[in-house]
Amino acid sequence: MSNEFNEEDLVIGPITGMRFSNKDVMFDFYKEHARLSGFCIVKRISNKKGGDIVRHVQYGCDRSRKPRNKHVTKRRNCRARINEILKENAKDIAGLRPSKNIRVAEVLAGSPENLGCTPKDCRKYILKSRKLQLQEGDAQSLLKFFSDMRQKDREFYYYVDVDSFGLRRNIVWVHSHSKVAYEEFHDVICLDTTYLVNRYNMPFASFVGVNQHRQSILLGCALMSSEDITSCKMMLSTWLRALNNVCPLAIMTDQCDTIKAAINALIPNTVYRYCIWHIFAKLPTKLSGVLDGKIAKVEFKALVLDSINIAEFERRWTDYIAKYNLDGRD
16 A cells, blocks of 8 residues: 555545546555445556557446345445546647647648648547657567577567658568468468557457368468558558468459459459358447348348349348338448
C-alpha cells in the first residue's frame, strides 16, 4: 500500500477531485477502503482508446450489477464505484498538440486559404502518422527479433517498409518452414486481415493454407499501417517475392475492395473467392430488420451450401431476394 494516504483517508474513501500518481495506487487505495468498509471491488470499465495507456478506468463493488431474477444472488445493484481519468495533453509526434501544429502550418503557408487542405485533413494526417510510427523501444525490439531469427535461420525472410519520414508502414515476414510448406500446399490460400493489433491499431494479416492432413498451416504474416490499396499491394507483392513469386491457384479473403483490387492487379490468373465464414458472420448485420430473420439465415445458408450448379443457385437466389424484399441492399 502506497504512503500517499493515511488511515483517515482510507476510512473516508475517495472524494471527487482526488489525484493519484497512477492507476495502481488508486486501485490499492480503493481496495483498502473497500476492505475497511466491508465489501470487495472489481474492475468494471477500462478504456485504452487505441493505445497501451489506460485513459479511463472504473472500479466498483462486486455486487454492483442488477439482479436478473428473484433467485438467490449476490447482485444488489450496489452504486459504490470510483472513476479515474488520465489527465494528459494530447500531442503529436513533434511534441505539439494537433491544433498548434495546424496553426504553425497556416502561418508558414501565409493564411488558412493557402494551406491547401482543411484543419480536419491536417488532424487526420497527424493522427495517422501517430499510428504508423512504432514507439522506439518496440520498433527496436521487433527489428532485433527479426535479426536474431535471421541469424538462427538464414531462410527466414522479413521486410520493413518505411516512408520518406522514416515511419514504419508495413512489415512482412515468412518463416523457412512456411516456405517449404508453400511449395507443396499453395493450391488454396486464405488471406485474413480481420485482426487488429490494438496498441497501434494496425491490421494484422495472415496467410494460411491447408496440408494433406486438413490442418491449417501458417504461410506468412504482415502488419499493415492501413488497408488501403498501396499497403495491400505492397504486402501481397512482398509475400510473393519471399516465396519466389509462385502464385497460389486460388485465394480466399474477406469482402474487402482494396484487397480484391490488389489481387486482380498482381495475380490476375489466381481464382479469387470470398471466405464463406466471413459471409456467414455478416448475416446478422445484412439481414437486420428482415421479418423471420432466423428462418432467413437458415435459408441463406441452405441456398449457398446446397445448390448443385450455377443455374440452380441463380434461381434460388432470385427467389430469396424477392421473398425477403432485399433488392437494393448491399
